[in-house]
Amino acid sequence: MERYNYESSMDKVMKTPEHDVVMKGRKSLEITGVKQVESFDNEEFLLQTTMGYLAIRGHHLKMKNLNVEQGHVSIEGRIFDLVYLENQDGDKTKGFFGKLFK
Structure with missing residues (x-):
């Protein structure tokens, strides 16, 4: 009978x-x-x-909290959309619409 190593799977x-x-x-x-x-x-x-990559678009957006160590961000404002972007060419300099309508 094979044993399941719970600790190593939890570490992952x-x-x-x-x-x-x-x-x-x-x-x-x-x-x-x-x-x-x-x-x-x-x-x-x-x-x-x-x-x-996650793009957030809206109006009067502002960062209320940023904790880089914990990876936590809080944003306030009127939120129009959230889009996950596929970064196929490694170019991060394009604007939101350039990535969205590639």
């Missing part, structure tokens, strides 16, 4: 930070699993997460 799970996105009333976002904030202004945020 703990090494990958969990990525969650919680939106409250299109006015605030709580995001975990953020590796890096690539760019942001009052209309667009581009975050590198453990699940890929």
